[in-house]
Amino acid sequence: MQKIFPPTLHDRGVIARWRAWLPDITDATPVVSLNEGSTPLIHSPRLSALVGRDVRVFLKYEGLNPTGSFKDRGMTVAVSKALEAGARSILCASTGNTSAAAAAYAARAGLACIVLLPAGKIALGKLVQAIAYGAKIVTIDGNFDDALQLVRELADDPAIAIVNSINPHRLEGQKTASFEIIAELGDAPDAHFLPVGNAGNISAYHRGYREWLTLGRATRAPRMIGWQAAGAAPIFHGQPVAKPETVASAIRIGNPASWSLASAAVAESGGAVDIVSDDEILAAQSWLARHEGIFVEPASAASVAGLLKCVRQGGECHAPASGTIVCTVTGHGLKDTVTVLDRAAALAPPVPAKREAILAALDEN
Numbered sequence: 179m180q181k182i183f184p185p186t187l188h189d190r191g192v193i194a195r196w197r198a199w200l201p202d203i204t205d206a207t208p209v210v211s212l213n214e215g216s217t218p219l220i221h222s223p224r225l226s227a228l229v230g231r232d233v234r235v236f237l238k239y240e241g242l243n244p245t246g247s248f249k250d251r252g253m254t255v256a257v258s259k260a261l262e263a264g265a266r267s268i269l270c271a272s273t274g275n276t277s278a279a280a281a282a283y284a285a286r287a288g289l290a291c292i293v294l295l296p297a298g299k300i301a302l303g304k305l306v307q308a309i310a311y312g313a314k315i316v317t318i319d320g321n322f323d324d325a326l327q328l329v330r331e332l333a334d335d336p337a338i339a340i341v342n343s344i345n346p347h348r349l350e351g352q353k354t355a356s357f358e359i360i361a362e363l364g365d366a367p368d369a370h371f372l373p374v375g376n377a378g379n380i381s382a383y384h385r386g387y388r389e390w391l392t393l394g395r396a397t398r399a400p401r402m403i404g405w406q407a408a409g410a411a412p413i414f415h416g417q418p419v420a421k422p423e424t425v426a427s428a429i430r431i432g433n434p435a436s437w438s439l440a441s442a443a444v445a446e447s448g449g450a451v452d453i454v455s456d457d458e459i460l461a462a463q464s465w466l467a468r469h470e471g472i473f474v475e476p477a478s479a480a481s482v483a484g485l486l487k488c489v490r491q492g493g494e495c496h497a498p499a500s501g502t503i504v505c506t507v508t509g510h511g512l513k514d515t516v517t518v519l520d521r522a523a524a525l526a527p528p529v530p531a532k533r534e535a536i537l538a539a540l541d542e543n
């Protein structure tokens with residue numbers, strides 16, 4: 179059979195770049211990739227200055243993955259393994275980004291994709307993605323936790339592969355972000371801040387850092403500092419939240435699937451899980467866009483909101499007084515435009531297409 183793509187065209191994806199550290203991947207695994215990963219690690223001079231003279235803050239900009247979130251890193255591995263295992267369809271519950279990634283990688287692989295979405299709780303851009311990539315969408319009267327429970331109940335058909343983060347291949351793919359950070363900084367950071375929803379990503383990052391520490395490719399593993407939204411903070415409170423509520427829909431989760439893995443990651447790294455309010459999340463989202471030119475979706479801003487909270491609180495917070503902090507910003511701002519538009523002032527009516535009219539309009543602003 180003629181190969182459509184020479185292998186060199188796939189040499190930039192997560193599997194191609196980090197294959198040596200992905201034991202799930204064998205020669206028998208058909209690689210399904212969209213050249214995900216290798217996202218920018220952007221130095222933030224303004225955040226660094228806010229936190230302290232001896233601190234360098236970097237943003238791992240995961241919104242620049244092919245479907246606009248870090249979910250692509252796990253999905254390339256999960257969908258490749260599903261194809262290898264002979265699955266015909268993939269299935270997931272989603273707050274939006276998992277379904278966007280699943281639908282895209284399924285299309286790439288020639289698999290059907292079924293997504294269960296909590297009705298009315300998905301950011302529009304993410305829903306648009308699932309539609310555009312041709313997923314079969316079922317919306318349910320219930321929240322994400324209900325949808326994930328239903329996915330578990332549908333798990334018995336061998337032709338259907340579940341690609342939620344309860345699929346262990348997902349976390350394997352996601353751990354590669356830590357490798358990229360170490361490769362770029364020359365060592366692991368001192369602290370790593372990230373939003374926590376279903377708690378897979380904090381577990382995956384920790385695993386990546388630990389693996390390279392063990393191999394001597396880094397001299398330390400960072401303290402993992404996870405941020406939950408105040409209205410959806412089961413790990414922080416130590417008990418499930420029946421009706422999680424937050425503007426940050428990607429972390430609106432009341433009973434995280436990777437709760438115990440995340441707790442272990444936090445304990446082993448000397449880290450913490452803490453909370454930020456919706457106002458703090460939205461303020462951080464706006465701050466990041468206006469001060470650094472980086473537009474992220476609300477959930478992504480939770481990591482930066484946490485750092486800004488640390489700055490306000492001073493001493494007793496989770497930011498080290500010196501060294502390097504990485505904040506993962508997990509998804510692209512264009513996925514959730516309504517949240518920004520709802521808070522923006524209405525656009526003024528159009529003015530005549532004349533120089534004077536423009537100057538007058540600018541004067542009024």
Ligand SMILES: *Cc1c(COP(=O)(O)O)cnc(C)c1O
Pocket residue numbers: 247248249275276343373374375376377378379380428429475477478508509510
């Ligand atoms: C999935 C997601 C999260 C939460 O990650 P978990 O692994 O579920 O903790 C955060 N931000 C964005 C943009 C996401 O898509």
